[in-house]
Structures are given as C-alpha cells and as structure tokens.
Amino acid sequence: MSVVTLGEDAPRLAPEEIHTLSSKAGLKIRADHVDDFGRLLGALDQSVQSILDDEDYYPKPDLEKYPRTDICYALDSPEKSDKGGWASKCNFKCVSPTSKLLQGKTIALKDNVAVAGIRCTNGTAAMDWTPQLDATIATRIMDASGTITGKAACENACMEGVSDTSVTGKVHNPYADNYSCGGSSSGSGRLVGTGSVDMAIGGDQGGSIRIPSSMCGIVGLKPSWGLVPYTGIISLEYTIDHTGSMTKTVQDAALLLEAIAGPDGIDDRQPPFLPEGILQYTKNLDDFFNSSDNHSRPLAGVRIGVLEEGFTIPNMDPNIFSLCKKAIDQLTSLGADVKNVSVPAHGNAAVVWMCSMPIAGGRQGLLSDMSGRKQLYLTDRVKLSGKTLTQEAFDKLSPGGQNLYLRYLYLEGKYGPELHAKCSNLLRKLSLSWCDGINQRRRVDDYDHVLKDVDVLVMPTLPSPPCKLFDEPSKHGPLERLSRNVGLVGNTAPFNSTGHPALTVPVGFVPAHEDENVKLPCGLQIVGKKWNDIDCLKIGAAWEKAVNWKEFT
Numbered sequence: 001m002s003v004v005t006l007g008e009d010a011p012r013l014a015p016e017e018i019h020t021l022s023s024k025a026g027l028k029i030r031a032d033h034v035d036d037f038g039r040l041l042g043a044l045d046q047s048v049q050s051i052l053d054d055e056d057y058y059p060k061p062d063l064e065k066y067p068r069t070d071i072c073y074a075l076d077s078p079e080k081s082d083k084g085g086w087a088s089k090c091n092f093k094c095v096s097p098t099s100k101l102l103q104g105k106t107i108a109l110k111d112n113v114a115v116a117g118i119r120c121t122n123g124t125a126a127m128d129w130t131p132q133l134d135a136t137i138a139t140r141i142m143d144a145s146g147t148i149t150g151k152a153a154c155e156n157a158c159m160e161g162v163s164d165t166s167v168t169g170k171v172h173n174p175y176a177d178n179y180s181c182g183g184s185s186s187g188s189g190r191l192v193g194t195g196s197v198d199m200a201i202g203g204d205q206g207g208s209i210r211i212p213s214s215m216c217g218i219v220g221l222k223p224s225w226g227l228v229p230y231t232g233i234i235s236l237e238y239t240i241d242h243t244g245s246m247t248k249t250v251q252d253a254a255l256l257l258e259a260i261a262g263p264d265g266i267d268d269r270q271p272p273f274l275p276e277g278i279l280q281y282t283k284n285l286d287d288f289f290n291s292s293d294n295h296s297r298p299l300a301g302v303r304i305g306v307l308e309e310g311f312t313i314p315n316m317d318p319n320i321f322s323l324c325k326k327a328i329d330q331l332t333s334l335g336a337d338v339k340n341v342s343v344p345a346h347g348n349a350a351v352v353w354m355c356s357m358p359i360a361g362g363r364q365g366l367l368s369d370m371s372g373r374k375q376l377y378l379t380d381r382v383k384l385s386g387k388t389l390t391q392e393a394f395d396k397l398s399p400g401g402q403n404l405y406l407r408y409l410y411l412e413g414k415y416g417p418e419l420h421a422k423c424s425n426l427l428r429k430l431s432l433s434w435c436d437g438i439n440q441r442r443r444v445d446d447y448d449h450v451l452k453d454v455d456v457l458v459m460p461t462l463p464s465p466p467c468k469l470f471d472e473p474s475k476h477g478p479l480e481r482l483s484r485n486v487g488l489v490g491n492t493a494p495f496n497s498t499g500h501p502a503l504t505v506p507v508g509f510v511p512a513h514e515d516e517n518v519k520l521p522c523g524l525q526i527v528g529k530k531w532n533d534i535d536c537l538k539i540g541a542a543w544e545k546a547v548n549w550k551e552f553t
C-alpha cells in the first residue's frame with residue numbers, strides 16, 4: 001500500500017466533480033469548501049486504488065487433495081441432466097484422511113453453492129459466475145469422504161417455488177413427469193427422490209429445502225439459523241438464508257447435518273461455540289432409541305403441539321389436511337403426548353416475511369450488496385451485478401426475480417427503511433433471539449411461548465400438492481406463473497424469519513389437482529426449539545422406523 005498525503009500536489013477532485021456529486025444528491029457545497037473536499041476525496045480515492053490493486057483474500061480450495069475433473073454442464077448437454085435434476089456433473093476425488101463419516105455416500109450440491117472451477121448458475125443466466133473457492137460445507141463434505149457427483153439444478157435466482165424456471169431447464173417430479181418438484185432446490189429434490197444420489201444440499205429462505213423435499217417424497221431439514229455455515233453460498237437475504245440436508249431418510253439427515261454443522265469462524269451469524277455434544281447428531285439419535293425401554297412406544301415423554309393455524313392457512317388441500325392428521329395420530333400411538341396449540345400470529349407471519357423481504361432481499365440477493373456484515377464476501381461475483389440491474393440481467397431473471405426487483409424499487413422508494421424496520425421487529429416478535437434459553441429476562445412471545453409447553457410443533461409442510469409444469473413457461477405472463485407460488489410458503493417461511501429448525505418427512509401421497517389419478521408425495525413439518533434440531537430428527541426417525549410412508553393412507 002502506498003502512503004497517502006494531503007500535500008499541495010496530491011491528487012484531487014476538480015470543482016466540477018464536487019459540484020456534480022453534490023448536486024446529484026440535491027446538495028450545495030459552500031464555495032470556499034469545494035477545494036478542501038476535492039482534496040479529501042482525492043486522497044481517499046488514492047487509498048482505494050491501492051486496495052483495488054491488492055489481492056483479495058479467499059479461503060483457498062485444496063485442488064490437489066480434492067481434484068475435480070470431467071465437468072459436464074447441463075447447459076451444453078441437456079440430455080444428460082436426468083430430466084432436469086443436474087445443473088452440472090463432475091468427477092470428484094473425495095477420499096479424506098480426516099474422517100470417513102460420509103464414505104460411500106454420493107452427494108449433489110444445489111447450484112448456488114460454490115465449488116472452485118465449476119460454473120455456479122444460481123438457476124439463472126443473469127450472472128455467469130465460476131467460483132475460485134469451495135463453500136465451507138463443500139470442504140466439510142470432502143473432509144468427511146463424501147463423494148460429490150455434481151451440482152443440482154436450482155430455480156431462477158432461488159426465487160421460485162415451481163420447477164420450470166431454471167436456466168438449466170424444467171425439473172420433472174420423480175413420481176410424475178411434467179409435474180413440479182417444487183423449488184427452489186428442485187434438482188436436489190429430484191435427484192434424491194429418484195435415487196440418482198444418496199443425499200443433497202439445499203438452500204432455504206422461505207421454504208426452498210422443504211417445498212421440494214415434500215413434493216419429491218424425501219426428508220428435508222432447514223436447520224436452526226446459524227447452525228450450518230453459509231460461507232461461499234449465494235445469498236438471498238442473510239436473516240433468512242439457511243442451507244441444509246435433503247435425504248432419503250432421517251438417519252441420513254442426521255449424518256449429513258453432523259458433517260456440515262458448527263461454526264467455521266467466517267460466517268458471522270454463527271455463535272463461536274455450541275453446547276457440548278450438540279453436534280453429535282447420529283450418536284444422540286442412536287442414544288435416544290437405545291435408551292427407550294419400550295420399543296413400541298419410542299416417543300413416550302415427547303410432547304408434540306399440533307399447530308391449529310398451520311391447518312387453516314389459505315388454499316389448504318383437504319387431502320393434505322387429513323393425511324397429516326392421520327400421521328399425527330400415528331405419532332400418538334408411538335407414545336407421544338400430543339395436544340392442540342395455537343399461535344394466532346402464525347396466520348400472518350408469511351405476509352410479514354413477504355413485505356419484509358424486498359428491501360433487504362433486492363439489495364442483497366439481486367445487487368449482491370451485503371454491506372454491514374463481517375464475513376466472506378464473494379467479491380468476484382459482486383463485480384458481476386453492478387449498482388443497478390442492467391436490462392439484460394433483468395430480462396434473464398424469471399418472474400420471481402423480476403418481481404423481487406420491482407418490489408424492492410417500489411417499497412424502497414415509497415417507504416424506505418421505515419417499513420423494513422417495522423417488519424423486522426414484527427418478525428422478531430414471533431420468536432426470541434437465538435439465545436433465548438440464556439436470556440430468560442426477555443419477553444417470551446408467539447412461537448416460543450407455546451414451545452415452553454411442547455417440544456415441537458407439527459403441521460402440513462405445504463398447503464397444496466405439486467402442480468403441473470407449463471409446456472412453454474415463457475408463453476405465460478408473470479401473474480399466471482407467480483400465482484402458482486401463492487400460499488405455498490404459509491407454513492414454511494415463518495420459520496426462516498424465526499430461525500427455528502424445521503424438518504419435513506414424507507407421510508404419503510395425495511391426488512394432484514389437475515388429475516386425481518396422479519398421486520404425489522406429501523410432507524409433515526416438525527418444528528423444534530432453536531438449536532434443538534435433534535428433537536425434529538428424533539420424531540422423524542421414530543416415524544420412519546415405524547411406518548412405510550409410501551403405503552401410509
């Protein structure tokens with residue numbers, strides 16, 4: 001870095017530059033101050049230039065230990081995408097001396113997770129980014145000897161819940177072609193659902209792990225906020241960003257969570273340390289089942305609250321309603337203490353989530369402005385977005401991303417930070433801060449008030465079954481395309497804002513709305529106390545041991 005001086009011959013801004021700058025902001029600078037500010041800003045710019053000339057600071061991927069070869073992109077060979085599931089495939093050498101936890105498991109990463117040298121689409125052509133780093137969770141999977149076999153398709157800019165918006169093509173439901181896998185982690189849902197991989201990583205800001213998991217008949221866990229590092233993953237909005245597992249079984253969910261959870265020292269949402277033993281999910285799960293002396297009633301002593309408002313969200317399908325009630329009866333017969341509970345604020349929580357998202361989400365998710373954080377910034381990707389979206393980038397977004405940007409411009413212009421501030425407080429009212437157990441003096445509100453009496457809340461993951469994909473999506477207008485998302489996140493999005501862990505397990509099939517002969521998967525959502533992801537896993541695993549979900553009616 002060079003030494004900057006404010007001497008007579010130091011670089012300075014000309015008076016016209018100061019004038020242009022201030023008049024754009026509607027300000028006038030006193031005539032006798034113009035030269036002073038010109039010199040101050042000129043010196044600043046000299047410092048900035050020295051920083052831009054310096055190297056950036058990223059975690060270095062270990063390409064020698066974990067080489068990746070034979071990269072094949074769905075954009076080049078769509079026929080190799082497995083009906084849309086893959087965004088890219090690769091050959092990864094992942095034999096680690098460190099741990100064998102994931103040995104023998106094949107794993108797909110959602111295509112918003114950075115893997116060095118492999119193009120990362122985020123489901124959209126609006127930005128073309130090839131990362132030079134591995135996300136923390138990718139490194140952790142390699143260090144646990146997991147075999148990464150590629151990147152799974154993701155819906156456009158992670159802003160869609162129906163699987164016909166990705167730049168890599170439509171993703172078909174594992175149980176019926178031309179039906180939705182959900183989104184935005186659509187490829188992860190399909191690939192695990194069809195058995196193309198054992199496990200996948202998904203991302204979730206409003207339901208994007210749980211929606212495709214429910215629709216593809218698999219287990220999806222949105223972990224507690226901050227449990228799994230988001231470092232090196234494309235963000236939508238940092239208060240609601242989560243990454244987590246999508247697996248065939250709850251046992252595998254525990255296994256993958258164990259591999260990826262815990263502080264990485266970079267993601268500033270994470271606590272620096274966690275209670276002893278909390279990350280040993282597989283052992284804790286085994287201990288739970290081994291300690292039960294009544295194997296036909298493994299859930300004896302577990303308290304389950306049936307969230308009434310979770311069954312009355314808009315568009316609730318009667319078949320989903322009754323199937324989930326029956327699944328809950330099954331939990332009762334497994335010994336659980338089940339009672340109805342009410343959180344009146346639940347009905348409106350997704351609406352607050354929706355009004356809160358655009359201002360911060362447009363800036364962070366579409367313009368890549370994450371200022372205020374102390375974490376790893378993806379500088380090379382930030383460079384691609386610019387200060388405002390270009391026409392070209394806007395045109396490449398699907399209606400969900402375009403709508404987010406217009407909502408951002410509209411709400412930012414009309415209400416500014418005041419709206420975002422109020423929404424954030426209302427969302428915080430739903431739940432204590434993430435250290436609620438420690439700070440007992442705080443008021444106990446909404447969900448956490450009820451979670452004092454029960455261990456978990458249960459409700460349908462989604463109000464409606466997967467819908468049909470459009471034959472030619474681009475022939476349909478934004479309203480028609482986005483209408484398919486309406487109400488979808490009523491039971492999922494609230495827990496992105498509160499940060500509670502939320503697991504979806506498949507509980508059977510329901511008829512599609514378009515054709516009653518088409519039967520598609522349906523999930524039950526289990527929401528736990530913060531940091532008690534293990535409670536969700538225990539109940540899910542008890543269900544899975546007792547019931548063959550494909551035959552449950």
Ligand SMILES: NC(=O)c1ccccc1
Nearest residue numbers: 159160161205206207208
């Ligand atoms: N990223 C998300 O979680 C999401 C889910 C559904 C619709 C839009 C976004």
